[in-house]
Amino acid sequence: MITQGVTGFEWDKGNRDKCQKHGVSVDALESAFHQTMAIFPDPAHSQDEERFIAIGKTGEGRSVFVAFTLRQKNGETFIRPISVRYMHQKEVDYYEEAIAKADDR
Numbered sequence: 001m002i003t004q005g006v007t008g009f010e011w012d013k014g015n016r017d018k019c020q021k022h023g024v025s026v027d028a029l030e031s032a033f034h035q036t037m038a039i040f041p042d043p044a045h046s047q048d049e050e051r052f053i054a055i056g057k058t059g060e061g062r063s064v065f066v067a068f069t070l071r072q073k074n075g076e077t078f079i080r081p082i083s084v085r086y087m088h089q090k091e092v093d094y095y096e097e098a099i100a101k102a103d104d105r
Contacts (some may be wrong), residue, residue, distance in 0.1 A: 028062070
């Protein structure tokens, strides 16, 4: 799993403000990574560093779409969120349907 062995999160003014502008708090975003997340590589946005997208739910049960990268610092790995937003209901329905179909196979 991509996030196995991760120490925590890397936050600064730049990524904190960008994430919060979509109405998702730092706590809500971090809580999503404590739940089950579907994580995919994002090669279209990985020119300078490897990036990922994740779809999951916050601790309160709201669906989120997260773009992030992993950063190494002093031998430890941190999740650096790039952007996060709550998902629209159509997106939630689409992904829940796709998961149900995958489970039926």
